[in-house]
Amino acid sequence: MDRFIYIIDWAFLFFFVGLNTSYLILFGLSLAEIFLRARRRISADLDGSLRSYHTHPVSIIAPAFNERLSIEGSVRALLALRYPEFEVVVVNDGSTDRTAQVMIEAFDMYEVHPIYQAVIPTRPVVAIYKSYKEPKLTLIDKVNGGKADALNCGINAARFPLFCSIDADTLISPDALLRLALPFIDDPARTIATGGTVRVANGCTIRNGQVEAIGMPEKPVPAFQVVEYLRAFLFGRVGWNLLGGTLIISGAFGLFSRDAVLKVQGYRHDTVGEDMELVVRLHRQMREDHVPYRIVFVWDSTCYTEVPETLEQLGRQRDRWHRGLIDSIWRHRTMFFNPRYGVVGMVIFPFFAIFEMLGPIVELVGLVTVSISYLLGVVDTSFMLLFLTVSLFFGVLLSVATLALEEISFSVYPNWRDLLRMTMFGIIENFGYRQLTLYWRLRGMVNYFRGVQAWGAMSRRGFGAS
Amino acid sequence: MNTFDLLLTDPLYRLFVRLISVQFVALIAVLAAVVLIRLRRIRQRRERLAANRSVAPILVRYLSNEIPLSEVIKTLKPLRKDEAAELLEAYASSIASRLQDDLVALYQGLGLIDFAVRRSRSLIWWRRLEAVRILGMLEGKVEPQILFDRLRDPVPAVRLAAARGLGRSADPRAVDPLLASLATPAGISRPQIAAILVDLGSAAHPRLRALLRKPPQTRAEARLYATILEVLALSGDTRSAPYIQYALTDQDHEIRIAAFRAAGILRLTLAPDDIIMGLEDDRWEVRAQAARTAGRVGLKEMVSHLATRLSDTSWWVRLNAASALRDLGDSGLAELARIASDSNDPFARDMAQRILTEDPHTGSNYLLGRGATMLSPAIAAPLGAPAPLPRSGIENFWEDEEGGTSILAQPLPDGGFDEPAPLPPLAFEEQFAPFDELPPLSASDGYLEAVAPDQLPPLAFEFNIDDENFSATSVRDLEANR
Numbered sequence: 001m002d003r004f005i006y007i008i009d010w011a012f013l014f015f016f017v018g019l020n021t022s023y024l025i026l027f028g029l030s031l032a033e034i035f036l037r038a039r040r041r042i043s044a045d046l047d048g049s050l051r052s053y054h055t056h057p058v059s060i061i062a063p064a065f066n067e068r069l070s071i072e073g074s075v076r077a078l079l080a081l082r083y084p085e086f087e088v089v090v091v092n093d094g095s096t097d098r099t100a101q102v103m104i105e106a107f108d109m110y111e112v113h114p115i116y117q118a119v120i121p122t123r124p125v126v127a128i129y130k131s132y133k134e135p136k137l138t139l140i141d142k143v144n145g146g147k148a149d150a151l152n153c154g155i156n157a158a159r160f161p162l163f164c165s166i167d168a169d170t171l172i173s174p175d176a177l178l179r180l181a182l183p184f185i186d187d188p189a190r191t192i193a194t195g196g197t198v199r200v201a202n203g204c205t206i207r208n209g210q211v212e213a214i215g216m217p218e219k220p221v222p223a224f225q226v227v228e229y230l231r232a233f234l235f236g237r238v239g240w241n242l243l244g245g246t247l248i249i250s251g252a253f254g255l256f257s258r259d260a261v262l263k264v265q266g267y268r269h270d271t272v273g274e275d276m277e278l279v280v281r282l283h284r285q286m287r288e289d290h291v292p293y294r295i296v297f298v299w300d301s302t303c304y305t306e307v308p309e310t311l312e313q314l315g316r317q318r319d320r321w322h323r324g325l326i327d328s329i330w331r332h333r334t335m336f337f338n339p340r341y342g343v344v345g346m347v348i349f350p351f352f353a354i355f356e357m358l359g360p361i362v363e364l365v366g367l368v369t370v371s372i373s374y375l376l377g378v379v380d381t382s383f384m385l386l387f388l389t390v391s392l393f394f395g396v397l398l399s400v401a402t403l404a405l406e407e408i409s410f411s412v413y414p415n416w417r418d419l420l421r422m423t424m425f426g427i428i429e430n431f432g433y434r435q436l437t438l439y440w441r442l443r444g445m446v447n448y449f450r451g452v453q454a455w456g457a458m459s460r461r462g463f464g465a466s
Numbered sequence: 467m468n469t470f471d472l473l474l475t476d477p478l479y480r481l482f483v484r485l486i487s488v489q490f491v492a493l494i495a496v497l498a499a500v501v502l503i504r505l506r507r508i509r510q511r512r513e514r515l516a517a518n519r520s521v522a523p524i525l526v527r528y529l530s531n532e533i534p535l536s537e538v539i540k541t542l543k544p545l546r547k548d549e550a551a552e553l554l555e556a557y558a559s560s561i562a563s564r565l566q567d568d569l570v571a572l573y574q575g576l577g578l579i580d581f582a583v584r585r586s587r588s589l590i591w592w593r594r595l596e597a598v599r600i601l602g603m604l605e606g607k608v609e610p611q612i613l614f615d616r617l618r619d620p621v622p623a624v625r626l627a628a629a630r631g632l633g634r635s636a637d638p639r640a641v642d643p644l645l646a647s648l649a650t651p652a653g654i655s656r657p658q659i660a661a662i663l664v665d666l667g668s669a670a671h672p673r674l675r676a677l678l679r680k681p682p683q684t685r686a687e688a689r690l691y692a693t694i695l696e697v698l699a700l701s702g703d704t705r706s707a708p709y710i711q712y713a714l715t716d717q718d719h720e721i722r723i724a725a726f727r728a729a730g731i732l733r734l735t736l737a738p739d740d741i742i743m744g745l746e747d748d749r750w751e752v753r754a755q756a757a758r759t760a761g762r763v764g765l766k767e768m769v770s771h772l773a774t775r776l777s778d779t780s781w782w783v784r785l786n787a788a789s790a791l792r793d794l795g796d797s798g799l800a801e802l803a804r805i806a807s808d809s810n811d812p813f814a815r816d817m818a819q820r821i822l823t824e825d826p827h828t829g830s831n832y833l834l835g836r837g838a839t840m841l842s843p844a845i846a847a848p849l850g851a852p853a854p855l856p857r858s859g860i861e862n863f864w865e866d867e868e869g870g871t872s873i874l875a876q877p878l879p880d881g882g883f884d885e886p887a888p889l890p891p892l893a894f895e896e897q898f899a900p901f902d903e904l905p906p907l908s909a910s911d912g913y914l915e916a917v918a919p920d921q922l923p924p925l926a927f928e929f930n931i932d933d934e935n936f937s938a939t940s941v942r943d944l945e946a947n948r
Contacts, residue, residue: 055657113819117781130824186622188655386482393489400496407503419504423497 005373012366019355020394026239027401033242034234034299034409056162056184057085058177058255061154063147064090064168066097070306072106074168077209079134083177087136090168091154094123094144103139107131116157120266122149128157147251148267148274155266158258165275167252171201171211171304179301180255183294191294192260192282195249196301197233199412200226204304211304216418220425221314224433225307227426231402234299234409241297245348247283249295251275253303260286260293271331272453273324280332280349287341299409315440322360322444323452329353360441392430399426514553517545521553529568539575547581551600554578570607573600579608586612591621598624602631610635617643626658633665640666641673645690656693663697671703678709682718692724699728707734714740719749726752730759738767745771745787750780757783761790766797773801776814784813788821 060078064071071090078088092100103109109129116128123145131137142153151165162184164177176196183191203217203226217223240246249256251274264281267274279295286293308314329336329352336353338345370387373379403422406412413419520541528538542550554573573579578600585597598616601609613635616628632640644662663670674694682688695713698706711734713725726744729736736759744756745768757775760768768790775787791798799822806818 112823113816115816115820185657186655188657383479383482386479386486390482390485390489393486393493397489397493397496400493400500404496404500404503407500407507411504411507416504419500423500 008369029239057160059158063150067168073209091150093150120152122153152266183296201304277328318440319444322441323448395430598627606635633662636669688718695724699731726755730762754782757787761793784817
């Protein structure tokens, strides 16, 4: 028994060292990338691209389900984007809260003949509307089929070779789409998808669908998520991008080649992590077809989204995210340590499978066995405390280091008070909040194996109320 | 052994204690770094704001000849060179060419040109980038050789900035190096090259037209040929019309697409047979572009041919043909309305109805004129409209014969660039003369075009790839081009 516990303890220690070493490497990569790219960002000739006839036109697809409070502001922000040519396709996915009516009234919309190129099968379309006021705007009213179905419907109706998938409650910075499209201009033959940074809109001042002033949310739950989002985007994804393997493009904001996505038949309906699954499938398809390709994370392209404000809602969201992660990894398990898939199969996919997917289980087993070890006298109190201190200190260090990345790259929170609060939340999230997310991820894992497919509702305040 | 002894003697314990110490120091260091970075940023913002406030009025007064150069230099001298360059860049880009000489004098007076020359030799890429941007701002009037040299910089961002600088220079010598030197293995993409050549404007036209005289031999050359056709059209070169018309029947489909697109942009008066040939092309992309061009150039005699294309197997051809009919005005709209109501082909009917209803004006007219046949029954019935015809059904996807989509086959944007005014038709012989019977060229045609086609210098590059990026295996010495 002692020997078994001893082995488990060492395995846990290796996991801990492996995970934290990976984080350190990722941090180093992110720091280098952000430092160098900050100069590239300055040098990017956005105005040149803006007037370039050769900037690819984009169809922005915004699926909306019960978004009546925020839809008008979001659509106005989309229509105000700086981009040479684009259309906005809002897909009302069978909302029950008058989302379509709000759109029709706000933008003076009229019904048109509902014909489009139905390449990907979707639930039936009820009607298609155009706007008298905004020629770029299209509303598709369809029978409820879920977010993936709504996105597929939007892809079918899209007129342009690139499409941008965004959540209807997402606010995009005015030049974010242009920045997201730059890799397609730089390398149009190989680039098939790009993703941007998602930030927390709670606490920001929103006017006419635009973020007017950026601030930290007052409530603790969204404030914790500010630090979390910074860590996930500025630190994790920037690092993976440098290694050439962006595995997640957030459903909240991503730009795709329509042809590439049509080739893999769009988003899957039967998963709750359709955004990650699509990107993994694109990687897989391209590698299997031996087609040179690029999937790029563009960290300086920013959008803002409303995050859950209560622990209950947050728990449901994290539960769903973890189910999506497991599902994507399980469906494409053949990529695991498979040299055929290059750096994606050999490094990035295993990282996500071992550290992100199995992380909660390993941490749970570790905690249980360390506790048992302690009770059996295999490990003494002082060692346990030392280990716990190292572990927590490392978490704090990573959180604070993320703030340094933020200061180097954007420094969007102008107030010292906000910086102080971010630092504070970065420190205290390690004492309770992270353990809570561990619990939610474990719950997600259990729910996945129970076959739960629910999304879980999230009530929104809407940007109009901000 | 107590805990304290363990901390001093046990290697694992000591390792952990060291780790905690290192973490603590690192944490303090990172926090200090965050504060310092923020303080620096605040100071920079303040300085930039103050400088911005002082620079703008002084610069305007200097360019209006109200104050002498020395006064501007006195104001800007205290700034760091890179800061001054960054500030001036914001204003320089909007300054008219006639003021460029004043701007050059200012840059020289501030020592920014020497600064840029020095930085152009730096080992640090962003310093070279900075140098190239400064020289690019001056439209290649000073030290243009540095811009030419930096086209071969190992860093793409520097190459691109040099290319953009040359794009603003109106220097015809830039054409070949732009086409060739940008095409290093990690080349700059075709859209970027095209955009820069459009920036170069009429200075590039003679050389680009000269390049069109050599029939493309490879796929890469064909793509270059197609790009040149579009660039010439986008920059409003009406003299390229004979080349465009000749290319409408080229054997390479990308050239045919580009030629139809260019004809549409320039609104050339095309022969109906040319359009008909395009509408019956084997490639759907060509058919789609030909249809779109027919609408743009306003060929009213194409109505019946376009109507036929509403039964095309390709969605994009149907869409572009219907859009073209709408663009042709009354006769096209009448044909669309007839198809929308009476056609036996449900796909043609659907597309016609879509285009008619999509446009609020034509849609309203159509609805009023035709008895609201495609309003929903609940709205149409009270108006006394007949029952709507059955739809083709959005669930019944009719797959395109080639599948996929193409940017070239998309409807053209209506405001993405400065459209030239409609042109008067060219003389018959100008329009249809084959290459070897083109009218003789005079020296006034400019660079290189005064040379007979068979005496044109060889291309300065050889293309060796077949995707969207050009790459060159050899680059002629720039000096030979002068």
